[in-house]
């Protein structure tokens with residue numbers, strides 16, 4: 001199936017940040033472990049799209065790695081996206097980090113996950129790029145706990161590929177999501193195996209992770225993100 005299985009249409013928040021129905025989101029995280037919602041088209045989303053595209057055109061995004069591996073052939077077999085960490089240096093980034101902070105507090109209040117810090121990067125998957133099936137955190141590592149991916153691609157068609165494919169426990173494909181502009185996917189980093197299928201045109205997103213501690217936090221955020229008051 002293509003498209004979010006549990007799509008909530010959510011009105012813009014009064015603060016200018018997108019508002020989320022946090023009860024629905026947290027019920028889904030506590031149940032299936034993932035949820036997709038559609039954020040309304042705010043200035044923030046448009047600014048983030050413009051910024052991602054500009055970074056790509058300026059060649060400011062660099063090939064992503066896997067863990068500590070520096071075997072480039074291995075990395076190229078696993079993932080082909082290019083990324084750049086957010087550092088809060090633009091209004092769009094600041095707004096997204098503020099949104100993530102609101103999310104962190106709301107999720108902690110409901111699910112008591114102890115989320116502590118957030119890191120995120122812009123990503124582009126150019127034509128032919130993919131990310132093979134993986135978990136964002138090793139089970140039990142309690143490091144990356146909650147994954148978020150915001151998609152920034154208006155008019156994404158079925159044939160454009162680049163779907164987020166989510167797997168169940170028995171290797172079965174549970175759902176495939178199109179990376180359409182404003183779709184936000186949240187899932188438990190240690191629980192939900194997923195992959196990005198081959199994209200046939202450039203595909204922009206912001207992938208982020210809430211952690212339960214500061215270990216290994218993205219260098220650009222190590223000073224800024226710590227500590228966050230409960």
Ligand SMILES: O=C(O)CCC(=O)C(=O)O
Nearest residue numbers: 131136149164196205207
């Ligand atoms: O872009 C996506 O749909 C998922 C990206 C991803 O899995 C990751 O960066 O870990």
Ligand SMILES: [Fe+2]
Nearest residue numbers: 134135136194
């Ligand atoms: Fe991932």
